[in-house]
Amino acid sequence: QKLGVALVGLGRYASGQLAPALQETKVCRLAGIVTGTPRKEKEWARKYDISETNIYNYDNYDQIAENEDIDIIYVVLPNSMHAEYTIRAAEAGKHVISEKPMATSVQDCQRMIDACRAAGRKLSIGYRLHFEPHNRELMRLGRNEVLGPVRKMSGAHSFPLNDPSAWRLDKELAGGGPLMDVGIYVIQASIYTLGKLPTSVRAWDETKDPEQFPEVEGTIRWELYFPEGVVLHGSSSYEDSGNNFRMEATDGWAELSPAYSYSGIEGESSNGPIRFPQVNQQALQMDDFARCILEDEPSIVPGEMGKRDMIIMEAIYESAQKGRKVDLVFEDGFIDPF
Ligand code: NAD
Structure with missing residues (x-):
């Protein structure tokens, strides 16, 4: 059983690199999406066979806590939004990958680390x-x-x-x-x-x-x-x-x-x-994080x-x-x- 990843923010990097990479991963798979654009909900559901129950928007995002299909939340939003969406993911009980730069201040980085630690969840950065x-x-x-x-x-x-x-x-x-x-x-x-x-x-x-x-x-x-x-x-x-x-x-x-x-x-x-x-860097990065979760090991890009x-x-x-x-x-x- 592969760990389920939900991508938050379906912009250029999520659609051009991460979603295709998640078709090659062995330990995790694309299970859900979080988007503010209704048109993308339909497009992605069809293209990647994502079930309706795994599609969220920015208003019902926190309900992802109840979704057992989603193990990892991958935050791919503009930089200053990484902190909020990472902290809410941790509070929903999910492991988190935040894109680089981790945040826009050292203080926010610390808040993200603290939230994941308090929730007993792993945090890594998209350092492919x-x-x-x-x-x-x-x-x-x-x-x-x-x-x-x-x-x-x-x-x-x-x-x-x-x-x-x-x-x-x-x-x-x-x-x-x-x-x-x-x-x-x-x-x-x-x-x-x-x-x-x-x-x-x-x-x-x-x-x-x-x-x-x-x-x-x-x-x-x-x-x-x-x-x-x-x-x-x-x-x-x-x-x-x-x-x-x-x-x-x-x-x-x-x-x-x-x-x-x-x-x-x-x-x-x-x-x-x-x-x-040549390798698929993003696939290796996400699989390694999934492996760290399954084996309870520290990520090399925490x-x-x-x-x-x-x-x-x-x-x-x-x-x-x-x-x-x-x-x-x-x-x-x-x-x-x-
Ligand atoms: P993008 O502009 O293509 O996508 C951003 C997404 O965020 C869009 O889907 C947009 O709709 C959404 N969004 C939500 N609220 C928004 C707001 N208030 N303003 C603007 N957009 C908003 O950007 P991207 O290039 O995909 O970058 C996203 C993140 O990924 C950035 O943090 C960036 O640094 C990172 N990134 C990492 C790599 C890498 O190689 N690791 C490569 C590209 C981007």
């Missing part, structure tokens, strides 16, 4: 690249010092947004700009490659056309400082294109380009090409990791705004299990 073989190879090369100790890292994740009406430009809904949306992957890559937490950060808002970005940054650049002088040079933009990550170690180097895509990730290193089979990244992103914004370095404090020293 932890299940992607080329990125896993970076973790292996970096953490095991296969090319010697890592000294320097760099990465960019950017795309031209070109849509003035997008919620991604609305600070209230998005929390921030490209940093929160896609720059987060560069931060993630630096920590899972090095296997250490940064100690401070310096950042610069380098928005090229401020008129297009009245609420969130259009372009941002940052440096994360790690122990022993290791530095990450990161950047993220809605005014540019970029999708890469590189690490330099004392005896060699490795890079991925593209590094963060749903498919087509590949890389090179001083030891030769980095080539692995809420604490989402909070860790939120602490870093808040410090990046603070640094850009104040024009000085900001120290990072992680009370629980959490990195991530390899």
